[in-house]
Amino acid sequence: MTMTEAPDEIEEPKPIEVEAATPEFEAAAARAEARRGLMIAAPAYLYLILFFGIPLAIVFAYSFATRNRFGEAVFDGVSFEAYAKLGEPIVRDIILRSLWLAVLTTVICLVVAYPFSYYLATRSPKTRNILLVFVMIPFWSNFLVRNYAWRVILGNDGVASKTTGFLGLGEIEILFTPTAVVLGLVYGFLPFMVLPLYASIERIDLSLVEASRDLYASGWQTFRRVLLPLSMPGVVAGSILVFVPSFGAYVTPEILGGAKTTLLGSYIVTQFLTARNLPVGASLSFVLMAVMLASAIVYFRSGGKNL
Amino acid sequence: MSGVARPRGFTRWALAANAWLVYLFFYAPIILLVVFSFSADRNVGRWGGFTFGWYGEFAENQAVQSAMWVSVRVALVSTVISVVLGTLAALSLERFRFRGQKVFDGLLYLPIIIPDVTMAVMMLLFFTQFFSLLETLFGIEMRNGFLSITLSHIAFNISFVSVVVRARLAGMDQRMEEAAMDLYASRILAFRHVTLPQILPGILGGALLALTLSLDDVVVTQFTSGPGSTTLPVYVFGLIRRGVTPLVNAVSVIMLAASIGLVGLYLAVSRLRSDSSPSLEDQA
Numbered sequence: 001m002t003m004t005e006a007p008d009e010i011e012e013p014k015p016i017e018v019e020a021a022t023p024e025f026e027a028a029a030a031r032a033e034a035r036r037g038l039m040i041a042a043p044a045y046l047y048l049i050l051f052f053g054i055p056l057a058i059v060f061a062y063s064f065a066t067r068n069r070f071g072e073a074v075f076d077g078v079s080f081e082a083y084a085k086l087g088e089p090i091v092r093d094i095i096l097r098s099l100w101l102a103v104l105t106t107v108i109c110l111v112v113a114y115p116f117s118y119y120l121a122t123r124s125p126k127t128r129n130i131l132l133v134f135v136m137i138p139f140w141s142n143f144l145v146r147n148y149a150w151r152v153i154l155g156n157d158g159v160a161s162k163t164t165g166f167l168g169l170g171e172i173e174i175l176f177t178p179t180a181v182v183l184g185l186v187y188g189f190l191p192f193m194v195l196p197l198y199a200s201i202e203r204i205d206l207s208l209v210e211a212s213r214d215l216y217a218s219g220w221q222t223f224r225r226v227l228l229p230l231s232m233p234g235v236v237a238g239s240i241l242v243f244v245p246s247f248g249a250y251v252t253p254e255i256l257g258g259a260k261t262t263l264l265g266s267y268i269v270t271q272f273l274t275a276r277n278l279p280v281g282a283s284l285s286f287v288l289m290a291v292m293l294a295s296a297i298v299y300f301r302s303g304g305k306n307l
Numbered sequence: 308m309s310g311v312a313r314p315r316g317f318t319r320w321a322l323a324a325n326a327w328l329v330y331l332f333f334y335a336p337i338i339l340l341v342v343f344s345f346s347a348d349r350n351v352g353r354w355g356g357f358t359f360g361w362y363g364e365f366a367e368n369q370a371v372q373s374a375m376w377v378s379v380r381v382a383l384v385s386t387v388i389s390v391v392l393g394t395l396a397a398l399s400l401e402r403f404r405f406r407g408q409k410v411f412d413g414l415l416y417l418p419i420i421i422p423d424v425t426m427a428v429m430m431l432l433f434f435t436q437f438f439s440l441l442e443t444l445f446g447i448e449m450r451n452g453f454l455s456i457t458l459s460h461i462a463f464n465i466s467f468v469s470v471v472v473r474a475r476l477a478g479m480d481q482r483m484e485e486a487a488m489d490l491y492a493s494r495i496l497a498f499r500h501v502t503l504p505q506i507l508p509g510i511l512g513g514a515l516l517a518l519t520l521s522l523d524d525v526v527v528t529q530f531t532s533g534p535g536s537t538t539l540p541v542y543v544f545g546l547i548r549r550g551v552t553p554l555v556n557a558v559s560v561i562m563l564a565a566s567i568g569l570v571g572l573y574l575a576v577s578r579l580r581s582d583s584s585p586s587l588e589d590q591a
Contacts, residue, residue, distance in 0.1 A: 034404060036403065037402070040398055041405065041408075043395055045407075052418060052429075052462045053414065055430055056429055058429065059428055059432055113329075119326040140519055142522075142562045143523060143525075144523070144540050145340070145559040145562050148543075148555065148559050150336055151551060152352045152556065153336055153339055156352070157353060159339055190333075219318060248425070250526055251526065255548075268424050268428060269424065285424065289421060292421060296420045
């Protein structure tokens with residue numbers, strides 16, 4: 001700030017008004033303050049209503065539409081036709097398969113990430129920070145590329161099959177199978193499990209673990225009765241952060257999955273881009289969002305917000 | 308921390324082994340991808356001698372180059388706008404009480420937790436309606452492209468920026484602002500000289516986060532891009548689905564380098580949090 005600007009900006013002190021003490025004045029001041037807050041919020045508020053709220057309402061409306069004989073979406077009162085379609089075997093199988101793969105991914109992440117996070121939390125603060133940075137890097141780096149890397153490794157005659165062949169396990173061919181999809185999902189979302197788990201384990205007073213061992217609890221009992229209950233918020237938060245994106249995954253199954261493993265995300269995209277069945281696509285998007293919203297509520301209730 | 312909390316014997320050994328295996332799992336694929344981007348073999352996963360050829364092809368390929376510039380432009384424009392809107396949103400939520408605040412708060416969280424695919428579908432339907440409305444009302448003909456991609460990126464980035472800035476605002480001593488105003492600084496002056504310098508690391512962090520998210524997005528962009536204007540990740544995604552070529556390796560490594568560079572910057576910026584003693588001289 002240069003000195004020449006200063007005089008315009010600094011207001012002259014005004015004499016203190018006596019009315020300041022009256023309740024009416026205070027109410028008016030509070031109203032003015034609220035107006036100011038709303039004005040500051042307004043640009044983002046209006047933007048989100050226009051470019052997020054309205055799009056959401058449009059999808060919602062489409063999920064209650066029907067299709068005419070040309071396959072175009074038409075609004076003929078409120079129709080639950082699209083939602084009824086979700087019970088059909090094809091769609092139901094896709095939902096169940098997505099659910100199963102998402103649960104599997106979550107369990108694998110949990111089993112791998114828990115001991116990993118405990119290991120991190122028991123290092124010295126300096127080592128801990130360095131180790132944590134090396135978890136952050138994959139967490140933020142390009143998701144598409146990280147999935148693609150597995151395509152290169154698992155491909156025909158690639159590193160994976162060479163390695164297993166060398167080890168005498170035979171050349172594995174798992175590309176374009178559900179196994180490859182789960183592998184890609186675990187790879188993609190493992191950091192989402194590690195970070196909240198680490199945050200909650202790091203917070204535990206580890207002298208409790210010592211106390212438990214002093215009182216002759218076995219390692220397993222200490223884990224079951226002391227560590228696990230205390231780190232439950234991290235377990236819940238991490239599981240949700242892995243489960244939700246796995247359930248709606250689109251990029252990973254497209255790159256690593258085959259034609260037989262259509263998952264919910266890909267199916268929704270197909271409904272919009274190729275099958276042109278907008279109502280079914282819209283209703284499925286809403287099912288996906290309902291799962292997500294329910295999980296978000298659990299997440300906030302369990303204190304995940306504070307991790 | 309010491310003593311029994313650090314297990315001994317087999318458990319200790321197993322914990323360490325698991326940790327190193329996880330790191331191997333995180334980094335081996337990335338390293339292998341970088342290695343194979345220098346392989347001369349036409350098969351993407353096989354070593355066939357060292358070459359820079361695929362990077363040369365990257366520099367010459369018109370489609371890749373134009374997609375890359377669309378990506379950069381979208382990322383820059385959406386970041387600037389979402390940083391301004393997101394910071395204002397954070398200020399209004401942390402420092403004011405107004406009617407409709409709860410709704411606004413909820414609306415701000417939604418783009419973060421909504422599944423990609425749902426958001427993509429929303430944007431597709433919205434822009435179809437929006438552009439046809441523009442045409443019937445004003446006769447303006449528009450199609451999906453730079454504008455629709457940027458507008459959708461801003462829609463999710465505002466939320467991420469506001470979360471990061473809010474965390475910073477919440478951790479800041481509000482009495483500093485009050486002190487400034489007691490000393491007859493106007494609201495704007497107090498903001499410029501007291502609040503802004505303190506939340507600057509948060510704003511920078513939010514901006515880097517927005518840049519990263521915008522540069523990496525595939526799903527939402529795929530639904531809002533048009534012929535002739537797609538971003539690099541969407542273009543690469545299309546290439547991968549048609550069959551992989553070594554060119555994809557090279558482009559992937561460049562995208563990876565960009566995002567790791569941004570992470571590095573982000574981590575460096577978040578280090579600034581620890582030494583936050585901003586002074587008025589910083590602004591002079």
